[in-house]
Amino acid sequence: MRVRLKPCGSAQVRFLDAEGKPLADFYPGLFLELAPKRGDLLAHTLPVASPFRKSGPHTDEQGRCILATLIPGATYHFGHAEVETTFRVEAGERLQLPDVVMK
Numbered sequence: 001m002r003v004r005l006k007p008c009g010s011a012q013v014r015f016l017d018a019e020g021k022p023l024a025d026f027y028p029g030l031f032l033e034l035a036p037k038r039g040d041l042l043a044h045t046l047p048v049a050s051p052f053r054k055s056g057p058h059t060d061e062q063g064r065c066i067l068a069t070l071i072p073g074a075t076y077h078f079g080h081a082e083v084e085t086t087f088r089v090e091a092g093e094r095l096q097l098p099d100v101v102m103k
Contacts, residue, residue: 006092007072007091007092008070008071008092009071009089009090009091010067010070010089011066011076011089011094011096012066012067013065013097013098013099014059014064015059015065015102016099016101017101017102018101018103020101021063022059022062023063024063025058025059026058026063026065027049027053027056027057027058028049028057028058028079029078030049030056030067030078030079031045031076031077031079032046032047032048032071032075032076033045033074033075047079048076063099076088085097
């Protein structure tokens with residue numbers, strides 16, 4: 001069997017508060033969506049970054065955050081009830097996501 005490796009992707013996103021001001025030192029919850037097993041109706045999610053552990057990617061003073069080493073073709077989403085952002089990156093791609101406004 002041959003395994004072909006590809007470079008990881010990354011994404012950049014900016015988080016803003018309800019008034020449009022940057023959220024500094026914010027730790028977004030990021031989840032990797034896993035395909036359901038045969039017979040399961042729902043996909044499962046795996047936490048990649050947690051706001052509760054205060055580790056992993058977080059925002060700078062301008063509210064910007066770089067999400068590095070993302071699996072090419074995998075589906076990710078932010079784990080905040082008020083945010084509906086789902087995205088994928090391709091191998092070697094640096095995706096610029098739209099600003100996320102937290103309400």
